[in-house]
Amino acid sequence: MDTEIVDRNQEETSIVKPAPHVHKVHHENGIANEMMLHKPNGPMRRQPSKDDKEKLGLMNVRAFSFLVLWYIFSFCTLFLNKYILATLQGEPALLGAMQMVMTTIFGFLQMxxxxxxxxxxxxxxxxxxxxxxxxxVGTMRFSTVVLGLVALKFVAVSFTETVKSSAPLFTVFISRVLVGELTGLYTFLSLIPIMGGLALCSAYELSFNIQGFIAAMATNLTECLQNVYSKLLISGEKYRYTPAELQFYTSIASVIVQIPACFFMIDLQGAKNSLDMTMLTALIVNGIFFHFQSITAYVLMSYISPVTHSVANTVKRAFLIWLSVIVFGNPVTFLSGLGTLTVTIGVLIYTKAKEHDHIQREHRDQYALSNTDTKIV
Structure with missing residues (x-):
């Protein structure tokens, strides 16, 4: 009789309280396994992941707002750079050092x-x-700033921007090596019109100089490395740096690195002779603009992937070229108009291509997961 009672109780329990389904989810690194319980009344609520945040990207209002601010501060910094170097005959290394000092001060305040x-x-x-x-990161920041200023001193702004148009391609490969980010075929192909469009935008003012060309290429590489590595730090799983932390501490490191470099790179006597009130004011204002350009870029970086950030940077360069046309009255050519149109179309294609590749990747992951579940059962 006791056995019959036990059997009846077990049957009632199995009817009233069915066992939850247990699935093993294999992580991409193949090391850890996580148990996910799905309740019979509905699916388990999932916390928003970093991938979800990046999928929304520039459709996020805050992300788009910081994109606009980044463009504005970049415009102010770029043309103050040109004014200080070309009109006031300032030293590139001194300008770079002042920018790092100002980002250190304001980065500390923004913490x-x-x-x-x-x-x-x-x-x-x-x-x-x-x-x-x-x-x-501080060394890369200092190198990017100084090399960019050296390029700006030897060649036109447009030539530097043309060389930098290859940045998305550099970022794709660097992201693959450092972050393990896979770029889909369609996304990769959509970068071609963006890069080509920027080259067309600035083709009307090409001026070749070997020193400027080498400096521009080196700037391109160090900037891509800096952006991808910064993204790795600002979106870390165990320890996520805030934009102000990244700005402040990397600026300190950059200042430390540049102190010995200044003795070799700066003409101290020439810098002393040119340092009047106009130059000092221009350096301080330029440093403030550079700080806000850098920190808005870091904030934006927390919302989008390195490749999308590089594409946004390419669009920013085309935007700056057109602002120079409006502000300084530079001539507008057919090639610059065609280049802007190509960049715009390229960005639209990139958005659709990224969405398409993301959906395909999700389908592959779901298919792999269903095969894993079948093998377990």
Missing amino acids: YLPLGMYTPVDRDGKPANFWRNMIL
Whole structure:
């Protein structure tokens, strides 16, 4: 009789409370396995992931707002750079050093005054390899600034931008190596009209100089490395740097790196002779604009992927060329108009191509997951 009672109880339990379905989800690294429980009354609620945030990308209102701010501050910085170097005959290394000093000061202030750019985080300590990461990014920041200013001194703005039009291609390969980000075939092909369009935009003012060309190519490479590595730090799983932290600590590291470099790169006597009130004011204002250009770029980076950031940077360059046409009255040619149209079409194609590749990747992941579940059962 006891056995019959036990059997009856087990049957009632199995009817009233069915067992949940258990699925094993295999992570991409093939090391850890996670158990996910699906309740019979509905699917488990999932927290928004970094991939979801990047999928929304520039459709996010805050992301688009910081994109616009980034463009505005970049315009102000670029043409103040040209004014200081070409009109005031300033030293590129001194200008770069002043920019890093100003980003250090304002980066420190923004760690305590976020100004709505990010959410402050209470820290218990610093992660492993903290200063190594900061020195790496700081060195790349300093190199990008100085090399870009050297290029600007030897060649026209448009020539530098033409050389930098290959940045999305550099970013695709660097992202694959450092972050493991796979770029779909259609997304990769959509970069071609964007890069070609920027080259056409600036083709009317090409001026070749070997020193300027080498500096522009080196700037391109270091900037792509800096952006991808910064994205790795700002979107980390265990320790996520805030934009102000990344701005402040990398600026300190950059200042430390550039102190010995200044003795070799700066004509101290010439810099002293040119440092009047006009030059000092221009350097300070330029440094403020450069700080806000950098921190808005870091904030934007937390919303989009490195490749999308590089595409946005390419569009920014075309935008700056057209602003130079409006502000300085540079001549407009057929090639510049065709280039702008090509960049615009390329960006629209890139958006659709990225969406298409993302859907295909999700289908492949679901198919792989269903095959895994079948093998387990």
